[in-house]
Amino acid sequence: MNLLISNANGTGREPTRWKTVAKWLKLEAISFLVWGLLSIGYAFQQAHMDWVLQHRHTSVYQMLIIGLKNYEIIAFLTPFVIWITGKADFRRTRVLSSALIHVCGFFCFVAVQSSLRVGLFAVHDPTTFAVIPRSFSLMESMFWFFLNDDVFIYFPIVGMTIGYQYHRQSQDRELAESKLQAQLARAQLQILKMQLHPHFLFNTLHAISTLVGKDPKQAKKMIALLSDLLRMAIDYGSTQEVPLKEEVEFVAKYLEIENVRFQENLTTSFEIPPDTLSALVPNLLLQPLVENAVKHGVCALARGGRVEVSAEHRGGQLVLRVRDNGPGIPATARNGSNGLGLKITRARLEQLYGSNQSLRLENLSSGGLSVSIQIPFRTASPELEEAQA
Secondary structure, X not given: OHHHHHHHHHXXXXXXXXXXXXXXXXXXXXXXXXXXXXXXXXXXXXXXXXXXXXXXXXXXXXXXXXXXXXXXXXXXXXXXHHHHHHHOOOOOOOHHHHHHHHHHHHHHHHHHHHHHHHHHOOEEOOOOOOEEOOOHHHHHHHHHHHHHHOHHHHHHHHHHHHHHHHHHHHHHHHHHHHHHHHHHHHHHHHXXXXXXXXXXXXXXXXXXXXXXXXXXXXXXXXXXXXXXXXXXHHXXXXXXXXXXXXXXXXXXXXXXXHHHHHHHHEEXXXXXXXXXXXXXXXXXXXXXXXXXXXXXXXXXXXXXXXXXXXXXXXXXXXXXEEEEOOOOOOHHHOOOOOOHHHHHHHHHHHHHHOOXXXXXXXXXXOOOEEEEEEEEOOEOOHHHHHHHO
């Protein structure tokens, strides 16, 4: 049992350990690449300065070797400086303790660099170019030499690391905020759509209840149609957008229920070009508009009610229209925006498309009301169409 527990715990730590090693090696590789490029620049600059100031021709290759000796050690130590900077976070600890950490880190950086420089590479006398024997005094001299120069190496690395950390955290915050906003938008859309279901269901059940006493046979037919309609609604219950073909089929099924109520007093027509059938539209977009056309248009007429549904692909936009031949809307109705169905539809369009959408109501000169919606024309991917099929 103890062996099993030990293996389980060890397996859990190994991926993290290897991930840390891989991250450290990547950082070392980047560090050596950057400091290697700086060594090349140092070699050309030093050779040029020797020629300009002393009129002495210095080999670029020789300067490159000298530069690499120093910069390779700095490249090796740079990830440690980055690691120390992460530990001494000025925003999470006191400034004094963080400053002390960097002071200690700086002296350790100089001490390790001077030790490695003396231990790995020969040190030459600048006047005679003779090799100086390794000794503690030589290491001490190198320490004081690098102490002055490394101020301009250690602390710039610290500053760039802090700046990079701020940049990454700012990006992470923006990404987190965008994800939260997207989640909020999806939740709001879902709530708005859920409001439509009971609203639509209540009105349909009310229509059925009016026929139960008058015509039980027609009432049973309406119940069967409602069952088919609810099945279609459940199939796309969690989908925000569906192909226009599916939305038209849903509305046609709804109008069948209304035809049972109104019989010959309601005629319907659909003008849906084939090139628009695959366009994506919000689920349950047309149903509340058609319901309003029946409720406020057809119901206001003694006979001869008519509802027309049409679609048009116009310059990258999908234009949908629902027309009726009722009395239209009075001027005091403020563009007919007081109905629950229209309010929810406007809110859903704004959530999905922002300013790239419109919903307009206008009275027709021949009588009746026209409701037009304009949204971006987008089609479903083949994978979505196969899943829905």
